Structures are given as C-alpha cells and as structure tokens.
Amino acid sequence: MSAATLEPTGSPAATARAATGGKAWRLPITLGVLGVLALLLFGLLPAGGRDTTFGLSTSTDFVHLGPVTVPSKATAAVLSVLAILVAAYAGWCVSRARRISRWVPIVFAVLWVLAFLTWAVAGKSTSLVSLLAGSIFLAVPLAFGALGGLIGERAGVVNIAIEGQLLTGAFGAAVFASIVSNAYLGLVAAPVAGLVIGALLALFTVKYHVNQIIVGVVLNVFAVGLTSFLYSSVLKENAATLNSPPRLPTLAIPVLGDIPVIGPVLFRQTLLVYLLYVAIVVVAIALFRTRWGLRVRAVGEYPAAADTVGIDVNRTRWGNVLLGSMVAGLGGAFFTVGSVGAFSQEMTAGKGYIALAAMILGRWSPWGALGAALLFGFSDKLQQVLGVLGTAIPNQFMLMLPYVVTIFAVAGLVGRVRAPAADGEPYVKE
Incomplete structure (x- = not known):
C-alpha cells in the first residue's frame, strides 16, 4: 500500500494534495470546454461557404507554394476533435500526477485557431503567411513593453508607466527621425525619450x-498630456519638418528569407523586429545566466538578504528601471517610424497596459512575455483580417477580441501567478 492510502482523509497532507489537484485540473477543464465549444460552433453552425482557401506563399517567394483548399465544416470539426483529444491528454496527465508538457496548450491553441479560421473564412481565401507575419509585427511594441516591465519588476519596482514610455518613445522617434530624415536614427531617440519617464519613475519610487x-x-497621464500639448502647439504647425519621419524599410535576410512559409514570416521584417529577437535572447541570458541577473533577482525577491551580501539594492533598482524604460521606449518607435509614419495624440491606445498583461501572462519571463505578446498580436491581426474579408462575425466583437483574449488568458488559462516577492515594496536600509 502507498503512503497516500494510509493517510487519513482529513490529514494536512491529503488536504494539500486535494488542493493541488484542484488547481492542476484547471487547465484540462478549460481546454476541454473550449474544445467542445469549438466542435459545437465551428463544426455544426452553418459557414459562409463550402470551402476555405489558405495561401502559403507571397508573390516574391523564391519557392512558391500553391494555395490549399479544404472543406470548411468537415475540417473545422476534425480540428476541433483533435483539440478535444489534446485536452483529454492533459486530463490524463493530471490523473496520473504527471506534469503537463508546455507543448500541450500550444498545440491546442493552434488547432483551435485553425478550426476557427476554417469556419470564419469559409467561402473566401486568406494568406496564412500575411496573417502570421502581421501578428509578429503587431506584437513588437507589446513585447518590448513587456520586456521593459519585467526588467524593472525583477528588481522589485512595479512599472505601470509602460504606456507613457511607449508614447514618449513614439514621439521622440518621430521628431528626431523627421529632423535628420533617417528612420534608423529615430530608433536611437526612442529609448532616450522613454528614459525620461523611467528617470521620473525611479526618482519617486526608489528615492522617495x-x-x-x-x-x-x-x-502615464503626464506623458499623454505632454505629448498632446507638444503635438498641438508644435508638431501640427511644423508637420513637414517635425512630424514626417521616414518609415523603416523591410529587410529580407538572405537565404533565411527564402525558406517557404517561415522565411516571409520571420526573416522579411524591419530592423525593429530583428532587434526584438536580439533583445529577447540577451535579456533571457542576462537574467538567468549571469551574475548581474542573479543579483537583480535577489533584489526583487529578498532585498534585505541581498543588502547583507554587499548588493546595493536601490542602485540596482535605479539601473533596472532606467534600462527597462529604454527598452519600452524603443518599442514606442513601432508606432511612428515602424508603421504609421507620423505621430498623433494617444496613438499607443492602451498598448502599454496590454504589454503589462503580457508580462504577467508570461510569468515575468522573457520567453513567456514574447509568447503572450504574440498571442495578443495575433488576435489584433486576426481582427483586421476578418474585418477586411467581411465575415459574418460582428465587427464590434472583432474590435474587442484582443482585450477579450487578454482577460481570458490571464484569468482563465494562467490563474494565479507569483510576482517577485518584493515587487512594489520600497526598500529602506536600516
């Protein structure tokens, strides 16, 4: 007989095991419900046509793949059943006290989204390459913002000011790129502008x-007011010289950009996207593989203990807040030199708060934050694509889709997550 069999029902160990099991079942139950809903909605509800066509190449691809046409309802039903089987596998893992692999929710999400797309685009065609490439592009400010936030919060400083850092970064990039007529130099000005908000954040939170x-x-309110005032009083009257920045060109990486499907998605992007690839790797290595990262995490978890071994807690927090603000400010360049080509009032439109949600959904991890940012970027791009195709889905629902995904992902799939223990707590040396 096992030790668990000999335990009284009301013992502390049995109670703890039951509580843990309840939490472990949250993911399989959530996936199962979503899978059944997909089968009922996408497999049984009438679609707009009998077939769905997906494009797998662009006109400039070195290797051209023809479009794929599939029967709408049958394909959606099969994909939904496969998603239910993945949810059942997750339940089997929990029942056997096995850890659910990370690939399980990822595979489920891919199957569910493909089932939805097959049903929603029935009778029409869409390019999967354009959808995925656009998702990565739209995830750029969210990923940079989430990275900037986690760099500060890993040291114990909550960064709600990501929205302001993105906005000032967009403003700085637009103005400087317009003056020098060079989009790449706008990328240099963006983190400097974000640094202004970061310095104020560190001054009031760390010092005072x-x-x-x-x-x-x-x-955030200060950044909105300042940029709106400068836009109305300065940029509007001098738009030709101060608010007409050139946009970053698309740069195709030789060889890699010619790989079918993957090449156009990952390796035909702007320099800002490639900088994001580098930033994710650098931050992940720096935080979890270097002495600097160990000190930062120690300050964010146990600042008093870090102080006793000679780490200057407040100095570390100052440095991390400033660095994180520069990273977030760089993400702000997306809105001007990266996409629109001009600055307008409040153009970040709450993306800083979505970046904050991505950081939490990603469990204060660079790779997790990137994954969450891609999820939100995909939902945003999907809303645009379905709006253009004119599907039967109400436009109001598509507009709120990115925010619904944000709430559902944080509250439903992730549940409770633990921030760094000293996050939000000022440190006063005794």
Missing part, C-alpha cells in the same frame, strides 16, 4: 518611496 502604482498611473 512613493506608491509605485500611483506614480505609474500619474506618469
């Missing part, structure tokens, strides 16, 4: 121990 949530919200 003001509530970090309140300071972040105030700085």
Whole structure:
C-alpha cells in the first residue's frame, strides 16, 4: 500500500494534495470546454461557404507554394476533435500526477485557431503567411513593453508607466527621425525619450518611496498630456519638418528569407523586429545566466538578504528601471517610424497596459512575455483580417477580441501567478 492510502482523509497532507489537484485540473477543464465549444460552433453552425482557401506563399517567394483548399465544416470539426483529444491528454496527465508538457496548450491553441479560421473564412481565401507575419509585427511594441516591465519588476519596482514610455518613445522617434530624415536614427531617440519617464519613475519610487502604482498611473497621464500639448502647439504647425519621419524599410535576410512559409514570416521584417529577437535572447541570458541577473533577482525577491551580501539594492533598482524604460521606449518607435509614419495624440491606445498583461501572462519571463505578446498580436491581426474579408462575425466583437483574449488568458488559462516577492515594496536600509 502507498503512503497516500494510509493517510487519513482529513490529514494536512491529503488536504494539500486535494488542493493541488484542484488547481492542476484547471487547465484540462478549460481546454476541454473550449474544445467542445469549438466542435459545437465551428463544426455544426452553418459557414459562409463550402470551402476555405489558405495561401502559403507571397508573390516574391523564391519557392512558391500553391494555395490549399479544404472543406470548411468537415475540417473545422476534425480540428476541433483533435483539440478535444489534446485536452483529454492533459486530463490524463493530471490523473496520473504527471506534469503537463508546455507543448500541450500550444498545440491546442493552434488547432483551435485553425478550426476557427476554417469556419470564419469559409467561402473566401486568406494568406496564412500575411496573417502570421502581421501578428509578429503587431506584437513588437507589446513585447518590448513587456520586456521593459519585467526588467524593472525583477528588481522589485512595479512599472505601470509602460504606456507613457511607449508614447514618449513614439514621439521622440518621430521628431528626431523627421529632423535628420533617417528612420534608423529615430530608433536611437526612442529609448532616450522613454528614459525620461523611467528617470521620473525611479526618482519617486526608489528615492522617495512613493506608491509605485500611483506614480505609474500619474506618469502615464503626464506623458499623454505632454505629448498632446507638444503635438498641438508644435508638431501640427511644423508637420513637414517635425512630424514626417521616414518609415523603416523591410529587410529580407538572405537565404533565411527564402525558406517557404517561415522565411516571409520571420526573416522579411524591419530592423525593429530583428532587434526584438536580439533583445529577447540577451535579456533571457542576462537574467538567468549571469551574475548581474542573479543579483537583480535577489533584489526583487529578498532585498534585505541581498543588502547583507554587499548588493546595493536601490542602485540596482535605479539601473533596472532606467534600462527597462529604454527598452519600452524603443518599442514606442513601432508606432511612428515602424508603421504609421507620423505621430498623433494617444496613438499607443492602451498598448502599454496590454504589454503589462503580457508580462504577467508570461510569468515575468522573457520567453513567456514574447509568447503572450504574440498571442495578443495575433488576435489584433486576426481582427483586421476578418474585418477586411467581411465575415459574418460582428465587427464590434472583432474590435474587442484582443482585450477579450487578454482577460481570458490571464484569468482563465494562467490563474494565479507569483510576482517577485518584493515587487512594489520600497526598500529602506536600516
């Protein structure tokens, strides 16, 4: 007989095991419900046509793949059943006290989205390459913002001011790129502009121990007011010289850009996207593979203990807040030199708060934050694609899709996550 069999039902060990099991079942149950809904909605509801066509190549591809046409309802039903089987596998893992592999929710999400796409685009055609490439492009400011936030929060400083850092970064990139007529130099100005908000955040939270949530919200309002005033009083009257920045060109990486499907998606992007690839790798290695990262995480978890071994807690927090603000500011360049080509009032439109949600959904991990940013970027791009195709799905629902995904992902799939223990707590050396 096992030790678990000999335990009384009401023992602390049995109670803890039951509580743990309840939490472990959350993911399989959520996936199962979503899988059944997909089967009922996409497999049984009438679609707009009998067949769905997916494009796999662009006109400039070195290797051209023809479009794939599939029967809409049958394909959606098969994909939904496969998603249910993945959910059943997750349940089997929990029942056997095995850890659910990371690939399980990823495979489920891919199957579910493909089932939805097959049903929603029935009778029409869409390019999967354009959809995926656009998703990565739209995830850029979210990923940079989430990276900037986690760099500060790993050291114990809550960064609600990501929205303000993105906005000032967009403003700085637009103005400087317009003056010098060079989009690449706009990428240099963006983190400097974000640094202004970061310096104010560090000053009030680290030096003067003001509530970090309140300071972040105030700085967001300050950034909106400042940029709106400068836009109305300066940029509008001098738009030709101060608000007409060139846009970053698309750069195709030789050989890699010619790989079918993957090449156009990953390796035919702007320099800002490639900088994101580098930033993710650098931050992941720096935080978890270097002495600097160990000190930062120690400050964010146990600042008093870090202080006793000679780590300057407040200095570390200053440095991380400033660095994170520069990273977030670089993401702000996406809105001007990366996409629109001009600055407008409040053009970030709440993306800083979505980046904050991506950081939480990603469990304060660079790779997790990237995955969450890609999820939100995909939902945003999907809303655009389905709106252009004119599907039967109400436009109002498509507009709120990115935010619904944000709420559902954080509350439903992730559940409770643990922030760094000292996050939001000012440190006063005794």
